[in-house]
Amino acid sequence: MKTTSPETQTAGRHLEPVDDLDPVDRTLVRRAALRSRHAQGLSRLMEERSDLRGVHPLADFVDDAIRWTA
Numbered sequence: 001m002k003t004t005s006p007e008t009q010t011a012g013r014h015l016e017p018v019d020d021l022d023p024v025d026r027t028l029v030r031r032a033a034l035r036s037r038h039a040q041g042l043s044r045l046m047e048e049r050s051d052l053r054g055v056h057p058l059a060d061f062v063d064d065a066i067r068w069t070a
Contacts, residue, residue, distance in 0.1 A: 039066055 021029065039062060046052060046063040053060060 043067075 042059060042062055043066045046059065053063075
């Protein structure tokens with residue numbers, strides 16, 4: 001039975017099995033999951049707090065990029 005690490009799970013859903021990965025690939029999977037969680041959090045924050053738009057250009061850019069890919 002394959003398991004997944006907490007870093008690769010979202011809302012209880014298993015995304016990537018990590019048992020059969022070498023350490024480098026495991027790190028890449030964890031980084032991708034972390035990047036995704038941060039982007040989701042930023043998007044949620046920007047949706048809830050429209051007053052934050054324009055405060056940080058990179059946050060605006062990431063939020064816009066997420067909207068274009070949705």
